[in-house]
Amino acid sequence: MPVKVSMTVNGKPVTAEVEPRTLLATFIRETLRLTGTHVGCDTAQCGACTVHLNGRAVKSCNILASQADGADVVTIEGIARADGTLHPMQEAFRQHHGLQCGFCTPGMVMSAIDLVKTTPNPTEQQIREGLDGNLCRCTGYHNIVKAIQAASAAMR
Amino acid sequence: MGDMNLIGASVKRKEDYRFLTGAGTYTDDVVLPQQTYAVFVRSPHAHAKLRAVRTDAAKKAPGVVGVFTGADTAAVGGLPCGWLITSKDGTPMKEPAHPILAKEKVRHVGDPVAIVIAETYAQARDAAELVDVDYEVLPAAVDVRDAVKPGAPAVHAEAPDNKCYVWGHGDAAAVDKAFKAAHHVTKLEFANNRLIPNAIEPRAANAVYSRADDSYTLYVANQNPHVERLLMTAFVLGLPEHKVRVVAPDVGGGFGSKIFLYAEDVVLTWASKQVNRPVKWTAERSESFMTDAHGRDHYTVAELALDKDGRFLAMRVHTLANLGAYLSTFASSVPTILYATLLAGQYTTPAIYAEVTGVFTNTTPVDAYRGAGRPEATYVVERLVETAARDLKMDPAEIRRRNFIRSFPYATPVGLTYDTGNYEKTLDAVLKLADVAGYAKRKEESAKKGLLRGIGYSCYIEACGLAPSNIAGALGARAGLFEAGEVRVHPTGKVTIFTGSHSHGQGHETTFAQVVADRLGIPIEDVDIQHGDTGKILFGMGTYGSRSLAVGGTAIVKALDKVVNKGKKIAAHLMEAAEADIEFKNGFFQVAGTDKKKAFAEIALTAYVPHNYPLDKLEPGLNENAFYDPTNFTYPAGSYVCEVEVDPETGVVRIDRFSAVDDFGNIVNPMIVEGQVHGGLAQGIGQALLEGCRYDPETGQLLTGTYQDYAMPRADDLPAYQVGTEKTPCTHNPLGVKGCGEAGAIGSPAAVMNAITDALGVRDVPMPATPQTVWRAIQAKR
Ligand code: FES
Ligand code: FES
Numbered sequence: 001m002p003v004k005v006s007m008t009v010n011g012k013p014v015t016a017e018v019e020p021r022t023l024l025a026t027f028i029r030e031t032l033r034l035t036g037t038h039v040g041c042d043t044a045q046c047g048a049c050t051v052h053l054n055g056r057a058v059k060s061c062n063i064l065a066s067q068a069d070g071a072d073v074v075t076i077e078g079i080a081r082a083d084g085t086l087h088p089m090q091e092a093f094r095q096h097h098g099l100q101c102g103f104c105t106p107g108m109v110m111s112a113i114d115l116v117k118t119t120p121n122p123t124e125q126q127i128r129e130g131l132d133g134n135l136c137r138c139t140g141y142h143n144i145v146k147a148i149q150a151a152s153a154a155m156r
Numbered sequence: 157m158g159d160m161n162l163i164g165a166s167v168k169r170k171e172d173y174r175f176l177t178g179a180g181t182y183t184d185d186v187v188l189p190q191q192t193y194a195v196f197v198r199s200p201h202a203h204a205k206l207r208a209v210r211t212d213a214a215k216k217a218p219g220v221v222g223v224f225t226g227a228d229t230a231a232v233g234g235l236p237c238g239w240l241i242t243s244k245d246g247t248p249m250k251e252p253a254h255p256i257l258a259k260e261k262v263r264h265v266g267d268p269v270a271i272v273i274a275e276t277y278a279q280a281r282d283a284a285e286l287v288d289v290d291y292e293v294l295p296a297a298v299d300v301r302d303a304v305k306p307g308a309p310a311v312h313a314e315a316p317d318n319k320c321y322v323w324g325h326g327d328a329a330a331v332d333k334a335f336k337a338a339h340h341v342t343k344l345e346f347a348n349n350r351l352i353p354n355a356i357e358p359r360a361a362n363a364v365y366s367r368a369d370d371s372y373t374l375y376v377a378n379q380n381p382h383v384e385r386l387l388m389t390a391f392v393l394g395l396p397e398h399k400v401r402v403v404a405p406d407v408g409g410g411f412g413s414k415i416f417l418y419a420e421d422v423v424l425t426w427a428s429k430q431v432n433r434p435v436k437w438t439a440e441r442s443e444s445f446m447t448d449a450h451g452r453d454h455y456t457v458a459e460l461a462l463d464k465d466g467r468f469l470a471m472r473v474h475t476l477a478n479l480g481a482y483l484s485t486f487a488s489s490v491p492t493i494l495y496a497t498l499l500a501g502q503y504t505t506p507a508i509y510a511e512v513t514g515v516f517t518n519t520t521p522v523d524a525y526r527g528a529g530r531p532e533a534t535y536v537v538e539r540l541v542e543t544a545a546r547d548l549k550m551d552p553a554e555i556r557r558r559n560f561i562r563s564f565p566y567a568t569p570v571g572l573t574y575d576t577g578n579y580e581k582t583l584d585a586v587l588k589l590a591d592v593a594g595y596a597k598r599k600e601e602s603a604k605k606g607l608l609r610g611i612g613y614s615c616y617i618e619a620c621g622l623a624p625s626n627i628a629g630a631l632g633a634r635a636g637l638f639e640a641g642e643v644r645v646h647p648t649g650k651v652t653i654f655t656g657s658h659s660h661g662q663g664h665e666t667t668f669a670q671v672v673a674d675r676l677g678i679p680i681e682d683v684d685i686q687h688g689d690t691g692k693i694l695f696g697m698g699t700y701g702s703r704s705l706a707v708g709g710t711a712i713v714k715a716l717d718k719v720v721n722k723g724k725k726i727a728a729h730l731m732e733a734a735e736a737d738i739e740f741k742n743g744f745f746q747v748a749g750t751d752k753k754k755a756f757a758e759i760a761l762t763a764y765v766p767h768n769y770p771l772d773k774l775e776p777g778l779n780e781n782a783f784y785d786p787t788n789f790t791y792p793a794g795s796y797v798c799e800v801e802v803d804p805e806t807g808v809v810r811i812d813r814f815s816a817v818d819d820f821g822n823i824v825n826p827m828i829v830e831g832q833v834h835g836g837l838a839q840g841i842g843q844a845l846l847e848g849c850r851y852d853p854e855t856g857q858l859l860t861g862t863y864q865d866y867a868m869p870r871a872d873d874l875p876a877y878q879v880g881t882e883k884t885p886c887t888h889n890p891l892g893v894k895g896c897g898e899a900g901a902i903g904s905p906a907a908v909m910n911a912i913t914d915a916l917g918v919r920d921v922p923m924p925a926t927p928q929t930v931w932r933a934i935q936a937k938r
Contacts, residue, residue: 035181094169
């Protein structure tokens with residue numbers, strides 16, 4: 001029996017009927033066709049699927065779409081300004097070469113924004129620990145850490 | 157006018173905006189009209205006979221549009237291997253069939269048995285549960301050392317002893333003689349641990365057939381779409397090559413694992429015609445663990461003979477290389493050609509002999525993974541050299557200096573000719589960068605905290621820029637290894653480049669554009685780089701072996717030269733000068749010694765609006781292509797120093813400092829090069845400290861099949877890196893570049909393990925040096 005879910009995604013209200021087992025990640029990617037949210041694993045460990053749910057970073061592969069009913073969801077597509085100007089975190093990733101293949105990047109950016117919000121002036125160690133839920137196979141994290149340091153200054 | 161300082165500038169990447177805003181298009185993002193979804197039914201056993209595969213229930217399940225098994229694909233050929241290795245007794249390697257869906261037997265956990273295609277992914281998954289497979293479980297050959305024992309279960313009837321080949325390389329007699337005369341022999345015996353590549357984008361493919369013109373399009377996460385197409389059409393499906401288009405759009409990391417032609421790609425392409433609908437499959441991570449070709453997995457006995465001054469006299473290496481259950485696309489060449497030829501390292505060792513036995517086991521196929529053979533060779537050489545220094549009580553830097561190759565070109569005893577290098581310079585630079593002078597003090601401070609500090613070196617060399625086709629062919633390659641490029645100058649002077657190289661994180665859209673803008677003297681914004689589509693690109697061998705800029709970039713440069721030459725002819729006509737008098741500089745064609753000149757864009761426009769044009773002598777238009785086949789490999793080399801702190805109570809290793817100085821020849825974009833080094837280091841340090849694929853040695857069950865069991869390096873496992881470069885430009889390509897993509901993964905494991913063994917004062921510690929492994933080594937020593 002399909003269930004009806006309604007939520008706000010990137011500021012727009014959306015409503016859809018989905019199978020009850022539909023994950024939020026699947027809902028975002030397949031139903032809404034917002035493909036910036038990536039799926040990199042099946043055990044909730046890579047963080048590629050990270051979105052903001054009511055302002056906090058969550059792994060969208062790890063909750064059902066129906067659990068997000070009524071929530072305010074922001075995906076990577078909703079982070080830059082309407083005119084296309086990058087968010088300071090996105091800009092810092094660009095400036096510091098914090099991405100290579102780009103597959104982990106949306107999740108990294110979403111996690112990093114949350115990290116800086118909850119820990120406004122993070123040390124290198126706090127950043128590294130804060131990224132524990134996000135895997136990147138390309139960058140060796142070095143430049144991601146630098147980018148987040150720079151962004152935390154810019155976001156202050 | 158172009159920016160004259162583009163080469164060597166850390167230009168920010170053109171591709172980043174789309175990746176940062178979620179606007180990339182990876183294979184799984186592609187949804188086609190009438191899309192269907194596929195799930196593979198896979199063997200849960202490492203080795204079993206297929207008694208029956210019953211699909212009736214699955215076929216009747218809701219939404220199912222097709223279910224196919226090995227019986228349905230019986231007419232389809234097996235997957236080919238691209239490199240023929242000949243055993244030392246002159247016999248060709250054993251090449252057992254590699255069916256796209258298992259036929260009589262399954263040979264590793266994850267071996268595909270059937271494909272289920274349905275309207276939705278969920279329906280395909282549900283129906284896949286209904287496929288009823290009757291297995292007769294057989295004993296499995298798992299570990300390489302077990303698999304070559306007499307009486308071990310045979311993976312293939314064609315190779316009853318599980319040996320694909322026994323390959324010898326070098327002068328065995330000369331080596332034996334040198335060992336007899338040696339002052340000292342250092343011997344080590346170790347495994348090079350098996351790794352699972354784990355690009356964060358799982359493999360994915362989406363195939364569509366068109367009845368209208370009997371053609372296929374395959375979207376696939378792949379590093380070399382033309383190779384994929386050639387292998388699939390000519391060797392497996394027997395389809396006309398021109399009726400198949402392969403598109404590798406944005407690809408989320410490869411590290412070698414997306415080079416190969418996989419069974420799933422072929423099954424999907426075949427099935428798209430059967431169901432006459434597009435069929436999409438995206439690996440779940442657990443499927444990636446089971447079916448992406450793994451890396452490394454050697455067991456090696458290595459010996460180095462030295463004289464009393466620490467000069468290397470000879471090296472002898474015996475390796476058992478696990479090839480897995482089937483020969484993957486380049487599997488046979490990785491532990492042979494890409495391994496034994498690198499055993500000279502940076503040294504003048506006059507005699508080297510290596511014997512490699514390629515072994516079939518009931519495990520996932522093993523093939524190229526970042527570095528491919530060269531990390532294994534570096535590990536052998538640099539663990540031996542460091543251990544020899546300890547044996548002879550010599551400084552590890554000094555023993556290396558004493559043996560460095562110092563004059564170039566240098567022909568090694570294992571078949572390569574190094575064109576250039578300066579190993580002393582990279583070593584000196586890294587000693588400084590790593591502050592080796594301050595090490596003793598840091599060690600004291602660690603000791604005060606109850607921690608064991610150790611330092612380890614590694615001086616690696618790699619052969620990149622794959623490859624001179626004739627040399628590769630003589631060594632058994634069944635393909636050419638050139639690259640192709642096309643320069644399309646538009647009437648307005650804007651330029652689109654089509655390259656056979658493929659970027660899956662390397663930033664070609666930026667680096668290649670820098671090269672083009674620099675050469676043509678036009679703004680970098682006026683240059684676009686296209687790759688990854690056989691429908692657009694004339695040809696290509698793709699990206700692996702750190703070859704893209706050295707080979708793919710050079711092909712573009714060759715095509716640019718043709719554009720400029722044609723431009724000179726047009727300019728000569730327009731300015732009524734002799735062609736020989738036209739110079740092209742800073743974006744202008746100029747009559748030498750005068751101020752008469754024409755901008756590049758004017759010439760482009762003239763070529764497309766040829767009103768005043770030498771039509772009798774020259775074709776209109778400005779579009780050139782070139783194929784480039786390198787005359788030699790390139791030889792990036794470098795020196796790494798690692799310092800670790802080990803907690804003797806817990807066995808936890810912390811990398812305190814990691815310093816790397818590489819010689820990549822000329823560098824176009826230092827920011828991108830540093831990023832490549834960082835990523836390589838993370839994978840090498842991952843191999844040394846964290847990552848190790850494990851199978852149950854009896855059943856062949858994959859024990860490290862998720863991110864819960866396989867320890868991927870996370871941000872807090874890794875140090876900040878200090879990286880630097882030195883430069884001896886490559887002598888045989890016009891850019892003077894050598895390649896940088898694999899260095900970090902090649903050089904770092906030995907540096908880490910040399911540091912750990914130094915800290916512990918032991919001869920060897922197996923990789924990965926997990927806390928438990930290290931703690932055991934400490935206990936064993938007590
Ligand atoms: S896809 Fe959600 S954590 Fe990996
Ligand atoms: S940029 Fe490729 S996984 Fe992070």
